Amino acid sequence: MSNSERPNQLFRNLNAKIASIPMVLTALVVFVGGTAWTVLYSFTNSKLLPRLNFVGLDQYHRLWATPRWLISIENLLIYGVISLVFSLVIGFVLAALLDQKIRFEDTFRTIFLYPFALSFIVTGLVWQWLLNPDFGIQRVVRDLGWTSFSFDPLYNSSIVIYGISIAALWQGTGLIMCLMLAGLRGIDEDIWKAARVDGIPMWKTYLFIVIPMMRPVFITTLVIIAAGIVKVYDLVVAQTSGGPGIASEVPAKYVYDYMFFAQNLGQGFAASTMMLLSVMIVIVPWAYLEFGGRRRG
Amino acid sequence: MRYKILTAAFAATVALNFAGPAAATDLEVTHWWTSGGEAAAVAELAKAFDATGNHWVDGAIAGSGGTARPIMISRITGGDPMGATQFNHGRQAEELVQAGLMRDLTDIATKDKWTEIVRPKSLLDSCTIDGKIYCVPVNIHSWQWLWLSNEAFQKAGLPVPKDWNELVADAPALEKAGIIPLAVGGQAWQASGAFDVLMAATGGTDTFLKVYKDKDATFAAGPEIAKVFKAADDARKMAKNTNVQDWNQATNLVITGKAAGQIMGDWAQGEFQVAGKTAGKDYTCLPGLGLNEVIATGGDAFYFPLLKDADKSKAQEVLAETLLDPKTQVAFNLKKGSLPVRGDVDLNAANDCMKKGLAILAKGAVMPWTDQLLSQDSQKQKEDLFSEFFAKPDMTVEEAQKRFAAIIASAD
Numbered sequence: 001m002s003n004s005e006r007p008n009q010l011f012r013n014l015n016a017k018i019a020s021i022p023m024v025l026t027a028l029v030v031f032v033g034g035t036a037w038t039v040l041y042s043f044t045n046s047k048l049l050p051r052l053n054f055v056g057l058d059q060y061h062r063l064w065a066t067p068r069w070l071i072s073i074e075n076l077l078i079y080g081v082i083s084l085v086f087s088l089v090i091g092f093v094l095a096a097l098l099d100q101k102i103r104f105e106d107t108f109r110t111i112f113l114y115p116f117a118l119s120f121i122v123t124g125l126v127w128q129w130l131l132n133p134d135f136g137i138q139r140v141v142r143d144l145g146w147t148s149f150s151f152d153p154l155y156n157s158s159i160v161i162y163g164i165s166i167a168a169l170w171q172g173t174g175l176i177m178c179l180m181l182a183g184l185r186g187i188d189e190d191i192w193k194a195a196r197v198d199g200i201p202m203w204k205t206y207l208f209i210v211i212p213m214m215r216p217v218f219i220t221t222l223v224i225i226a227a228g229i230v231k232v233y234d235l236v237v238a239q240t241s242g243g244p245g246i247a248s249e250v251p252a253k254y255v256y257d258y259m260f261f262a263q264n265l266g267q268g269f270a271a272s273t274m275m276l277l278s279v280m281i282v283i284v285p286w287a288y289l290e291f292g293g294r295r296r297g
Numbered sequence: 298m299r300y301k302i303l304t305a306a307f308a309a310t311v312a313l314n315f316a317g318p319a320a321a322t323d324l325e326v327t328h329w330w331t332s333g334g335e336a337a338a339v340a341e342l343a344k345a346f347d348a349t350g351n352h353w354v355d356g357a358i359a360g361s362g363g364t365a366r367p368i369m370i371s372r373i374t375g376g377d378p379m380g381a382t383q384f385n386h387g388r389q390a391e392e393l394v395q396a397g398l399m400r401d402l403t404d405i406a407t408k409d410k411w412t413e414i415v416r417p418k419s420l421l422d423s424c425t426i427d428g429k430i431y432c433v434p435v436n437i438h439s440w441q442w443l444w445l446s447n448e449a450f451q452k453a454g455l456p457v458p459k460d461w462n463e464l465v466a467d468a469p470a471l472e473k474a475g476i477i478p479l480a481v482g483g484q485a486w487q488a489s490g491a492f493d494v495l496m497a498a499t500g501g502t503d504t505f506l507k508v509y510k511d512k513d514a515t516f517a518a519g520p521e522i523a524k525v526f527k528a529a530d531d532a533r534k535m536a537k538n539t540n541v542q543d544w545n546q547a548t549n550l551v552i553t554g555k556a557a558g559q560i561m562g563d564w565a566q567g568e569f570q571v572a573g574k575t576a577g578k579d580y581t582c583l584p585g586l587g588l589n590e591v592i593a594t595g596g597d598a599f600y601f602p603l604l605k606d607a608d609k610s611k612a613q614e615v616l617a618e619t620l621l622d623p624k625t626q627v628a629f630n631l632k633k634g635s636l637p638v639r640g641d642v643d644l645n646a647a648n649d650c651m652k653k654g655l656a657i658l659a660k661g662a663v664m665p666w667t668d669q670l671l672s673q674d675s676q677k678q679k680e681d682l683f684s685e686f687f688a689k690p691d692m693t694v695e696e697a698q699k700r701f702a703a704i705i706a707s708a709d
Contacts, residue, residue: 047392047674048370048391048392048673049392049396062707066678067681067685068681068685155540157689241483241484241542242485243688244688245686245687245688245689246688247689257677258674260366261367261673262673262674262676262677262678263370263389263392263672263673263674264673264677267674
């Protein structure tokens with residue numbers, strides 16, 4: 001590395017380095033330290049209070065034999081795929097439409113972004129009412145005359161997770177749209193002109209020129225969406241509290257319930273370690289490709 | 298600017314220091330009694346404690362026990378203990394006691410002869426860990442009640458059933474009349490509790506103890522328990538049209554005659570009372586589902602965290618004595634709808650259902666409940682299983698029993 005030739009590198013920009021010490025310490029102690037502590041105690045049989053009484057992989061064996069955990073994982077996968085695909089597609093399409101220099105762009109942008117101002121708890125409650133068969137959409141349509149109409153995803157075990165995804169999309173796509181719009185505005189006008197001169201149709205320009213140029217925006221968006229997927233908790237609590245039965249449970253809720261309601265820290269830690277592991281499996285190869293390559297180049 | 302804030306902070310601390318010793322001792326008491334009837338009952342405790350010259354600082358935590366307990370526990374383990382706190386006696390605070398965070402009340406208990414006045418004796422046993430007493434039981438709540446709407450049976454043209462089996466037999470006729478035969482709310486603990494009640498009622502006390510006390514997994518997988526699961530299967534079929542979540546909404550279905558019955562603890566009685574219904578006339582209660590008239594002695598108790606402050610520790614002793622005072626016991630339990638923990642008090646004002654409970658208690662037909670026998674961990678697993686069982690009609694009885702036996706095998 002070229003840096004090593006200058007020994008005073010450590011003292012360069014000293015003020016900035018001192019200023020960042022608190023954050024570095026926070027990151028080390030709270031994030032890294034807390035994570036290591038959690039992983040360590042996931043190998044113990046800690047109940048209400050943390051105790052260093054190692055039981056090997058027992059907590060993990062139990063975890064993967066628990067139907068509720070397996071359902072949670074399955075739900076997270078379905079929810080993840082849906083919210084990833086749909087919020088990217090819908091977000092991008094909305095942004096592209098807004099980018100056509102339409103009138104009242106500000107108004108539309110405000111309308112689309114508005115749900116994002118609500119917390120997941122409020123979103124969940126709103127959609128709980130909308131999807132309630134006795135008060136919500138089903139009732140309205142039936143009152144209009146279609147008496148056999150049935151739409152009650154939150155009360156049907158096999159499709160409840162889709163009902164939750166609808167609420168998540170409604171809340172989240174506005175933000176994705178704004179990010180995409182910012183990305184689109186960053187594309188140089190000349191590129192559009194050049195494409196038009198070459199007679200390339202608009203959809204092709206988007207697909208093969210604009211989208212590849214927006215790679216950094218897409219990566220940022222991806223990280224934001226992915227983080228939202230793994231930590232989904234409050235939406236489920238507000239909408240169904242995991243029901244009917246355990247059909248809409250998610251991993252984060254399993255962690256919370258077992259740590260605090262069941263007073264079984266070991267089991268909760270094991271579950272949260274598995275969540276961390278799944279994030280690592282996604283993040284590490286990507287980070288390696290993204291940052292590892294550049295340093296060498 | 299910064300200097301000014303600092304001065305203000307100093308001034309505030311000084312003021313507090315001076316104010317402290319002059320006033321009576323404040324004792325913060327945390328609990329999760331926040332519904333109408335419950336709050337009225339707590340007010341009785343506060344009144345009695347204030348009368349001793351101390352001051353009850355109310356630390357009610359809204360939600361349910363499930364919401365409140367994590368907050369209480371993290372305050373105690375986090376070094377910010379309250380003066381006293383409610384738990385269900387049994388195993389919820391077990392580890393806090395073992396970690397030495399709770400105060401040993403044995404001296405006060407011996408002085409006031411708790412072993413003689415508290416009835417049944419099993420209540421005090423649940424407060425005892427390694428021969429020392431750590432909590433003051435304040436009431437007895439039992440789960441094993443079947444609440445029936447007389448109105449619903451009238452509408453269906455049927456006599457009010459005398460036990461669970463008759464209710465099951467009436468189910469098709471009730472459904473034909475547009476009445477839900479059994480109301481079971483969506484909260485997980487309701488399904489799990491209903492199953493335990495069915496086990497105690499259809500299987501009998503010995504079966505119940507063999508499963509939950511001895512944790513006999515082979516027995517739990519056997520034919521005796523298969524019968525209980527058969528009853529649970531009936532219950533789930535009868536309950537399939539209940540579209541409510543909370544227990545009191547389910548009770549409300551019975552109150553309004555939309556549902557015929559509900560398996561719920563005696564706390565449901567408060568709802569009937571608030572709705573202005575009379576026991577015997579508007580609704581019927583069957584302890585032990587009319588099959589096995591035994592009541593469980595779960596309930597509430599107060600625990601006292603170990604405090605450094607001498608004044609507060611003294612106030613804790615006063616509170617412990619106040620809670621068991623006969624006058625406090627009567628005032629509190631009448632409002633709460635629960636049974637008092639001592640037999641030598643006069644409860645003439647009690648209604649029919651409470652009197653049924655008192656009579657069973659007097660006969661000594663009591664049994665411990667799952668709060669006392671199982672850890673929270675096993676309880677939670679059981680809740681997960683039964684909320685799935687009740688919500689998923691295609692889950693077979695055999696599969697559920699197999700999973701139940703596995704939970705009992707790993708239970709602690």
